Amino acid sequence: MPTFFERRQLVTPGDLLAEGEYIPGENTYKVDQKIYASKLGLVEYEDKKVDVVALRAFYVPKVGDTVIGTIVEVGFNGWTVDISSPYPALLRASDVLSRPFRPQRNDLSEVLNAGDLVIAKIIDYDRAHDPQLTVSEPGLGKITRGQVVEITPTKIPRLIGRKGSMISMIKKETDCHIILGHNGTILVTGKRLENEQLAIMAIHKIEEESHTAGLTDRITQMIEKEKKKQKEEKKNESKT
Amino acid sequence: MSRKPEKLIDKKGLRLDGRKPDELRPIKIEVGVLPNTDGSAYIQQGKNKILAGVYGPRELHPKHLALPDRTVLRCRYRMAPFSVQERKSPAPSRRDIELSKVIREALEPSVFLEYYPRTGIDIHIEVLQADGGTRCASITAASLALADAGIPMQDLVTACAAGKVDNTIVLDLMDTEDKEGGADVPVALMPNLNAITLLQMDGILSLEEFEKAANLALEGCRKIYPMQKEALKAKYVSVKEVEE
Numbered sequence: 313m314p315t316f317f318e319r320r321q322l323v324t325p326g327d328l329l330a331e332g333e334y335i336p337g338e339n340t341y342k343v344d345q346k347i348y349a350s351k352l353g354l355v356e357y358e359d360k361k362v363d364v365v366a367l368r369a370f371y372v373p374k375v376g377d378t379v380i381g382t383i384v385e386v387g388f389n390g391w392t393v394d395i396s397s398p399y400p401a402l403l404r405a406s407d408v409l410s411r412p413f414r415p416q417r418n419d420l421s422e423v424l425n426a427g428d429l430v431i432a433k434i435i436d437y438d439r440a441h442d443p444q445l446t447v448s449e450p451g452l453g454k455i456t457r458g459q460v461v462e463i464t465p466t467k468i469p470r471l472i473g474r475k476g477s478m479i480s481m482i483k484k485e486t487d488c489h490i491i492l493g494h495n496g497t498i499l500v501t502g503k504r505l506e507n508e509q510l511a512i513m514a515i516h517k518i519e520e521e522s523h524t525a526g527l528t529d530r531i532t533q534m535i536e537k538e539k540k541k542q543k544e545e546k547k548n549e550s551k552t
Numbered sequence: 553m554s555r556k557p558e559k560l561i562d563k564k565g566l567r568l569d570g571r572k573p574d575e576l577r578p579i580k581i582e583v584g585v586l587p588n589t590d591g592s593a594y595i596q597q598g599k600n601k602i603l604a605g606v607y608g609p610r611e612l613h614p615k616h617l618a619l620p621d622r623t624v625l626r627c628r629y630r631m632a633p634f635s636v637q638e639r640k641s642p643a644p645s646r647r648d649i650e651l652s653k654v655i656r657e658a659l660e661p662s663v664f665l666e667y668y669p670r671t672g673i674d675i676h677i678e679v680l681q682a683d684g685g686t687r688c689a690s691i692t693a694a695s696l697a698l699a700d701a702g703i704p705m706q707d708l709v710t711a712c713a714a715g716k717v718d719n720t721i722v723l724d725l726m727d728t729e730d731k732e733g734g735a736d737v738p739v740a741l742m743p744n745l746n747a748i749t750l751l752q753m754d755g756i757l758s759l760e761e762f763e764k765a766a767n768l769a770l771e772g773c774r775k776i777y778p779m780q781k782e783a784l785k786a787k788y789v790s791v792k793e794v795e796e
Contacts, residue, residue: 322788324781325662325699326707326744339704341664348744350664350704352784367788368702370590370609372668398609398671439669440620523788 315357320523323349323364330362337363353466354523367523371397371465371495373434373443378452380460380493381445383428386421393430393445395495396462401443403432408447429455431491431499451491458489458501459508463519465496470522471515478518478528485535486511506542510535556732561718567729569598573722576712576772581693581783583700589676591701593783595693598726599683604693605676606701612672622665624672627656629690631679651687652677658691658711658740658750664704673703684727685713691740691750692776699784708780709749711740712772714765716757721764723772737762739769743777 315330317323327349329340336342339351340362349355353364371379373395381401385392390404405413405420413420424430431452432445447453463471471492472479483490488502488511498515502508514531521527561567571577577598586592589605596602612618629652633642655677663673675697677690688711695709715725716734730736735755741748748770757765 322785324708324784325705326742328744341706343745348706350706351702352699352788366702368591368700370702398611398668400611 315362317355319357320354322353322367323355324352325350329355329364330357333360335361337361339364339366366466367464369464369466371395373397373399373401373437374494375434375437377434377494378431378492379434379445379495380429380431380455380491380497380499381495383424383426383430386424386426388415389420391420391424393432395443395445395493396465396497397443397495399437399442401432401434401445403430403445403447407445424454429460429499431455431493455499458499459512461498461500461512461515463496463498463515465494467519467522468492468494468496470527471498471518473528478531481528481532482511482514482535485532485539486514510538510542513538557728559718560729560732561720561722565720567717567722569726573720574768574771576724576775577726579776579779581696581779583696583783584787589697589701591697591699591703593693593696593700595689595696597685597689597692597724599681600679600686600689601681602686602689602693603678603680604690604697605678606673606694606697606703607676608673608701609668609671609703610673612670618670618672621669623663623668625656625660625663625665625675626672627652627659627675627677627694629655629677629679629687631682631686635679635682651690654687654750654752655691655694659694659698659709661747661749662695662705662707662709662742663698664706667704673698673701682727684725684730685738687711688713688738688740692780696780696784700787707742707744707747708777708784709740709742710773710777710780711738711750712769712776713738714769714772716755716761716765721761721768723768735761735765737765737769739766739773741770741773743774 330347336347347362349364351366353366356363379395381393381395383391384394393401395401432447434443435446437443486507488507491499500508500511580596582594585594586605591606593604633639675694691711714723715736717729735757737753740750
């Protein structure tokens with residue numbers, strides 16, 4: 313039962329990863345006891361399971377995921393939301409409005425209009441139905457302030473880090489509130505603009521270098537360096 | 553216009569551009585060249601210059617084309633008006649439409665279409681300069697663009713042609729050889745699975761000649777495959793090296 317690659321090695325679609333009693337994990341498929349990669353990514357062998365962590369991917373909805381989306385259409389009894397996945401998501405009016413509503417009397421665009429950003433949770437999705445969203449939980453709903461960043465959705469776990477080490481470090485260092493949408497959209501809200509910019513810079517650096525080792529330390533260093541730079545700039549400004 | 557050369561293969565057994573019968577044209581492949589698409593690739597094979605871009609999977613429009621059990625793969629092959637010596641009309645010709653279908657059918661077996669029902673994947677192939685064997689180079693590039701878009705695939709598809717010129721079986725025909733020669737056999741292959749996804753023949757070959765040509769084309773595919781993989785990996789390896 314051999315494996316043909318080392319851990320964390322780059323593989324392309326069609327590469328033979330393992331033969332024999334292995335279980336195909338994410339982004340792999342099995343034909344006649346042979347496991348092949350189906351996407352470009354890094355291999356992970358764990359016990360008997362073979363995974364490929366994709367380097368390029370799009371978001372596939374999953375029930376329970378928190379996502380950040382844009383309203384694209386206001387309908388009769390709900391909204392259509394773009395969650396940057398192959399499928400458009402639906403948000404029902406009865407979910408947003410606590411009181412009963414009548415399509416004739418209430419104008420839904422007064423509540424949420426096209427172009428508005430919302431944080432929502434997926435409550436229903438399968439092969440036959442488009443994902444359905446809810447905003448009736450604390451922390452969900454329309455976004456009123458902050459900045460939105462988009463990254464490849466497969467990089468979200470790296471951004472969270474082991475047991476949330478990476479994201480809690482960024483939150484602490486930049487003093488920003490960060491909400492991660494599983495669809496690769498991230499909301500950053502800070503007290504000052506510089507803090508937000510710092511957090512966004514860190515996020516982009518993580519996206520670019522997600523497949524390298526020792527990233528958390530490098531990001532910490534980078535944030536500290538940038539902080540010093542910002543302080544100096546401020547001093548210079550106050551002098552002049 | 554250039555006149556027909558007297559001999560396509562000289563006394564030394566070399567072809568018009570100095571290649572041996574079983575030699576490929578120089579190939580250069582680049583992946584991820586179009587930031588506005590979800591995935592893209594550029595290929596130069598001899599004088600061929602081809603761009604491929606992929607969108608999707610995304611909501612399919614018009615909606616009535618969507619299938620309840622799988623993705624719809626759509627392919628659009630076009631030649632730019634300036635891609636050939638005499639201006640080609642930009643309107644899709646019969647040939648453009650046929651090649652779109654042929655390329656789509658060569659790529660379809662490689663993609664896991666059943667993963668994302670009710671959606672569509674659009675492949676756009678733009679031939680900037682043509683010099684024979686564009687369908688094969690297009691398949692090679694389009695397959696890379698699909699992989700670059702993060703679409704799950706069984707294997708990359710590699711394509712290459714072989715044919716008969718002056719009674720010799722040769723690999724990777726260029727335009728003059730294709731037009732003046734005896735026959736042309738384009739083959740597309742998924743090398744790791746050893747599965748052929750395209751096999752055509754244009755011209756007249758005996759059974760032995762056909763077998764020889766098809767095998768030569770398969771050999772060509774296997775030579776292109778490592779280059780294809782390298783190009784796909786190169787985009788990420790370069791990031792790694794910059795840091796270290």
